[in-house]
Amino acid sequence: MVVEGAVAERLLDDFRLLLGAGVELVGVDRERLADPVGEGGLGAHGTVDDPGRQKGLRPTGGVGAVGTRPVRPETDPYRGAFAERSRTPRMEFAAFAERAERLAAEPADIETTRLVADLLAAAGGRGKSDDLATVTRFLLGRVFPAHDTRTLDVGPALCREAIARAAGPNVGAADVEERLAEAGEIGAVAAGFDFGGQRGLAAFGEGRDRLTVAAVDAALRELAADAGDGSESRKRDALFGLFNRCEPAEAKLLARLVLGEMRLGVGEGTVRDAIAEAFLAEASADDGKEGNDGDDPTLRARDEAAAAVERALQVTNDYGRVAVLARDEGLAGLRAEGLAVGRPVQAMLAQAGTATDAVEAFGEVAVETKFDGARVQVHYVPESAAEGGEGLGPRVYSRNMDDVTDALPEVVEYVEARVSVPVILDGEVVAVDDDGDPLPFQEVLRRFRRKHDVDRMREEVGLRLHAFDCLHADGEDLLDEPLRARHDLLVDVLPDAAASVEFADDPEAIEVAEAAALDAGHEGVMLKNPDAAYTPGDRGRDWLKRKPDVETLDAVVVGAEWGEGRRAELFGTFLLGVGAGDDEFATIGKVATGLTDEALADLTERLKPHVVSEDGTEIEIRPEAVLEVGYEEIQTSPTYSSGYALRFPRFVGVRDDKSVGDADSLERVARLAGDGAE
DNA sequence: GCTGATGCGTC
DNA sequence: GTCGGAC
DNA sequence: GTCCGACGACGCATCAGC
Numbered sequence: 221m222v223v224e225g226a227v228a229e230r231l232l233d234d235f236r237l238l239l240g241a242g243v244e245l246v247g248v249d250r251e252r253l254a255d256p257v258g259e260g261g262l263g264a265h266g267t268v269d270d271p272g273r274q275k276g277l278r279p280t281g282g283v284g285a286v287g288t289r290p291v292r293p294e295t296d297p298y299r300g301a302f303a304e305r306s307r308t309p310r311m312e313f314a315a316f317a318e319r320a321e322r323l324a325a326e327p328a329d330i331e332t333t334r335l336v337a338d339l340l341a342a343a344g345g346r347g348k349s350d351d352l353a354t355v356t357r358f359l360l361g362r363v364f365p366a367h368d369t370r371t372l373d374v375g376p377a378l379c380r381e382a383i384a385r386a387a388g389p390n391v392g393a394a395d396v397e398e399r400l401a402e403a404g405e406i407g408a409v410a411a412g413f414d415f416g417g418q419r420g421l422a423a424f425g426e427g428r429d430r431l432t433v434a435a436v437d438a439a440l441r442e443l444a445a446d447a448g449d450g451s452e453s454r455k456r457d458a459l460f461g462l463f464n465r466c467e468p469a470e471a472k473l474l475a476r477l478v479l480g481e482m483r484l485g486v487g488e489g490t491v492r493d494a495i496a497e498a499f500l501a502e503a504s505a506d507d508g509k510e511g512n513d514g515d516d517p518t519l520r521a522r523d524e525a526a527a528a529v530e531r532a533l534q535v536t537n538d539y540g541r542v543a544v545l546a547r548d549e550g551l552a553g554l555r556a557e558g559l560a561v562g563r564p565v566q567a568m569l570a571q572a573g574t575a576t577d578a579v580e581a582f583g584e585v586a587v588e589t590k591f592d593g594a595r596v597q598v599h600y601v602p603e604s605a606a607e608g609g610e611g612l613g614p615r616v617y618s619r620n621m622d623d624v625t626d627a628l629p630e631v632v633e634y635v636e637a638r639v640s641v642p643v644i645l646d647g648e649v650v651a652v653d654d655d656g657d658p659l660p661f662q663e664v665l666r667r668f669r670r671k672h673d674v675d676r677m678r679e680e681v682g683l684r685l686h687a688f689d690c691l692h693a694d695g696e697d698l699l700d701e702p703l704r705a706r707h708d709l710l711v712d713v714l715p716d717a718a719a720s721v722e723f724a725d726d727p728e729a730i731e732v733a734e735a736a737a738l739d740a741g742h743e744g745v746m747l748k749n750p751d752a753a754y755t756p757g758d759r760g761r762d763w764l765k766r767k768p769d770v771e772t773l774d775a776v777v778v779g780a781e782w783g784e785g786r787r788a789e790l791f792g793t794f795l796l797g798v799g800a801g802d803d804e805f806a807t808i809g810k811v812a813t814g815l816t817d818e819a820l821a822d823l824t825e826r827l828k829p830h831v832v833s834e835d836g837t838e839i840e841i842r843p844e845a846v847l848e849v850g851y852e853e854i855q856t857s858p859t860y861s862s863g864y865a866l867r868f869p870r871f872v873g874v875r876d877d878k879s880v881g882d883a884d885s886l887e888r889v890a891r892l893a894g895d896g897a898e
Numbered sequence: 899g900c901t902g903a904t905g906c907g908t909c
Numbered sequence: 910g911t912c913g914g915a916c
Numbered sequence: 917g918t919c920c921g922a923c924g925a926c927g928c929a930t931c932a933g934c
Binding site: 327328329330485572786812813814815816817850852867868869870871 | 910911912913914915916
C-alpha cells in the first residue's frame with residue numbers, strides 16, 4: 221500500500237481525534253478500531269467531502285427550495301449529512317464483491333431488485349453506518365453522482381498498468397493486454413492475478429487489513445482530486461496500492477468500478493426500485509391492508525414509493541443521496557426535494573417515432589424543429605426579480621447536468637437580455653454561421669466544453685440557443701403542466717425568441733414541416749403530445765423524434781477488433797473501407813451495432829481465415845466481405861484515411877452479391893458528403 | 899513549446 | 910447517439 | 917415497454933515525454 225503524505229497525516233489526525241474525543245477504548249467493538257487504524261482511516265472521516273476540494277462548482281439546492289429563491293452554487297447540501305459520519309462498522313469491500321457476484325448471476329428482474337434492496341439495507345441499516353450512499357453509487361459504477369464535475373481520470377490504459385504492477389515484476393502491460401484479449405473483460409483479468417489479498421499489510425491490527433467500501437471510496441476520491449504534474453503516476457500508484465490489497469473478487473469489482481463498467485445487470489431502474497423496496501416498505505405496508513386485485517392498495521403504495529424515489533432522483537440526480545434520504549426521512553423527505561432554480565433537473569428524452577405514430581397517439585401533434593446541437597438547461601433569477609436576496613446569473617447546464625456556463629457566453633447574454641423573471645428553460649444550443657444558418661454538429665463540439673480562448677472561438681463559431689420548454693417561470697413549477705401551457709409561458713418569458721411550435725393533426729402536414737426543417741439544415745422534427753407533462757429523465761412516448769430514414773453505403777471490411785463482455789469470443793467491431801482505386805481502400809469508420817448475435821458469429825467465422833495480422837487489439841483483414849452500412853450523416857474526419865467518417869454507423873446486412881470491387885468508392889462518398897444529393 | 903496518448907462528455 | 914437481447 | 921450493455925465519431929483538456 222502506498223500512503224501519501226496527506227493521507228498519513230489525516231490518519232494520525234483521525235486517531236488523535238478518536239482519542240481526544242474521549243472515546244472509550246475499553247469495551248469498544250474491535251471493528252470500530254479496526255477501521256480507522258487497520259485500513260488507514262481512509263474512509264473514517266468526512267473530509268473527503270469537503271466542498272473546497274472540488275474542481276468545479278456544485279450548484280445545488282437546499283431541501284425543499286421550491287420557488288424563486290435562487291440557490292447559490294457555493295452551498296453544499298451534502299455537508300450536513302457527511303459531517304455526522306459515524307465511526308461504526310463498515311461494509312467490507314469483499315462483502316460487497318460477494319453480493320455483486322450473486323447479482324451478476326441472477327437473471328430475473330424481480331429477484332435482482334430484491335438482492336439490490338438487501339444489499340442497500342445491509343450497507344445502511346439505519347444509524348449503523350453510512351456506507352449506503354457509497355454502495356448505491358458503486359452499484360452503478362460511479363464514485364461521484366452524475367451531477368458532480370469530479371472525475372477519476374483513470375481509463376483502461378492506466379487501469380491496465382496498475383494491474384500489471386500489482387501482479388508482480390514478471391507481468392507487464394502487454395501481458396495484461398493479452399489476457400484482456402482472452403478474457404474480454406478487465407474484471408476477469410484483474411481477478412486472474414494473485415495480488416496478495418490481505419497478506420500485504422498483515423502487520424497492522426492482527427492481519428485485519430481488509431478493504432472496506434468506505435476505504436475504497438475515500439481512496440478513489442483522493443485519486444480524483446489529484447491533478448497536475450506527476451498525477452498520472454500518483455494515480456497509478458494509488459490504484460496499485462488498492463489492487464495490492466484485493467482478493468480476486470475484490471480486484472474484479474475494483475477494476476470495473478474505476479472504469480464505470482459494473483456489468484451486474486443492475487442499472488438505474490433497478491436501483492431506483494430497490495431503494496423504494498429497501499426503505500419505503502413500511503410506507504407501503506401501512507397503506508396496504510387488504511388486497512383487491514383491481515386497485516391493490518399495497519401495489520398503489522409501492523408505486524407511490526417508487527414515484528417519490530424517482531422524483532427525488534430527477535431533481536438531484538444523486539442515487540446515493542436519494543437512498544439516504546429515503547432511509548432517513550422516508551416519503552416526506554423525498555417529496556420535499558423539489559424543483560429549485562439553480563439546481564439542474566434531468567432532461568426529458570424522446571423515442572423515435574413517425575408522423576403517423578404521433579397522430580395516432582396524440583390526435584393533435586405539437587411539431588417542433590429538431591436541432592442538431594447540444595441540449596442545455598438554463599437557470600436564471602434576474603436581480604430585479606429576486607425576492608429580497610440577490611439574483612442568480614444565468615447558469616447553463618448540459619444534459620448530464622454539468623455546468624457549461626463559461627463556455628457559452630452567448631447563451632448567458634441572450635437570456636440576460638430578454639428574461640425578467642426567474643426561469644428554468646430547456647433548449648438546444650446550435651452552432652451558426654454569420655448568416656445565422658446552422659453549422660454541422662462538429663462545430664458545436666468545438667465550443668461546448670471549451671475552457672480556453674472562448675472569446676476568440678466565439679468569433680469563429682457562433683452559438684444560438686433555441687429554447688423550447690419552460691420548467692419554471694416566476695415562482696411557478698411547471699413540470700406537471702401540459703406542454704401547451706408550458707409553451708405559452710415560454711413565449712411569455714422569452715417574447716421574441718422562443719422556438720416555434722406548430723400544431724398538426726394529419727401526417728401529411730407533419731411531413732411538410734419535416735421537409736421544411738431538413739431544408740433549413742436541421743436534423744428533423746420533434747413530435748410532442750401537447751397535453752403531456754414534463755417527465756424528467758423519462759424517454760417516454762410523449763415526445764417522439766423523427767429523422768430522415770437512414771442512408772446506406774456498401775463498404776469493405778478491412779479490419780476488426782475483438783469484442784468485450786458478451787462479445788468476448790467474437791469480433792466486436794469491423795473497420796470499413798471504401799474503394800480508392802487500384803485495389804486500395806480508404807478507411808471510413810467502424811461499425812459495431814446492428815448485428816444480431818447470429819450475424820456477428822457468422823461474420824467472425826467467415827472473416828477469421830482472412831486475418832492478415834494481429835497487433836494488440838487491431839486486426840487487419842484482407843478485403844473480402846462487403847457490408848451494407850446505415851448512417852445518419854457523412855462527416856469530415858481527422859481520423860480515417862478517406863478523410864470522412866460515418867455518423868452513427870450501423871450494420872444493415874452482408875452484401876453477398878457484391879465483390880469488394882463493387883463496393884462504394886471514395887469518390888461517391890465525397891459526392892454524398894458534398895450536398896447529400898448525387 | 900510541441901506532439902501524442904488518454905480520458906471525458908457531447909451526439 | 911444506435912441497436913439487439915432479455916424480461 | 918423498459919432496462920441493460922456493447923458499441924460508433926468527434927473535439928477539448930490534461931498529462932507525459934521529447
